Amino acid sequence: MNNKNRDLNSVYQRIWEAIVAHKLLPGTRLKEEELCETFGLSRGFVRKLLLQLSYHKLVNLVPNSGAFVAEPSPEEARDIFQARRLIEAELVRELASKCTLREKKLLQEHLEKEHQAMEQGDQSLRIRLSGEFHLLIGKLANKPVLTSFLHEIIPRSSLIVALYQQPNGVRKGHHHHAGPSCSEHNGLLEAIAGHHTERAVQLMIDHLNEIEAQLQLEPPAEEDVNLKHIFAEL
Secondary structure (H helix, E strand, O other), rough: OOOHHHHHHEEEEEEHHHHHOOOOOOOOOOOOHHHHHHOOHHHHHHHHHHHHHHHOOOOEEEEEOEEEEEEOHHHHHHHHHHHHHHHHHHHHHOOOOOOOOOHHHHHHHHHHHHHHHHOOOOOOHHHHHHHHHHHHHEEEEOHHHHHHHHHHHHHHHHHHHHHOHHHHHOOEEEOHHHHHHHHHHHHHHHHHHHHHHHHHHHHHHHHHHHHHEEEOOOOOOOOOOOHHHOOOOO
């Protein structure tokens, strides 16, 4: 890999991490000039970077307007989570069937970082580490094709959560902390390390279902508006 490609991948990774950590929210404009100054890159290099981000559906390129962090539709959100359930069920099944002590230790070390981020109140880091936990499962499962798909859709999942998560991450009729919980990842680790294949698969599906359930993908129900009441308060 030459230096230009290495630099491109490095900057791409930093933008990817900013999206996963919800530091770049859907609809944010990515100005070419600012990117050039921030990363010390030429305009041509930045345009190549934006094209790559657009190819992976993380950025929308709007003619005569510029580049914007993508805003996935509700339909795309549902498709993304369906894809994650299919892909990650197979990855966790594979890993649970053969998990070694070394692989268990790697997962444990990663979860310790998640716990530390949670205790320190670092929400952005916790969100990023949570996504990386799922990618680590894919890496250890040694299914490179499926894991490459996961690398593409996890940042898009993060965009979806940033765009559609309900206030406080609460699902109707439930009280639940925003974002995926460390306890769910702990349960996954126990099932994987114990070679409880079907339990690991079900826990992964339940985990992804719970994240999706926290999203407001349906339009809010129309309510009667009392204009007199509204303007009386102004």
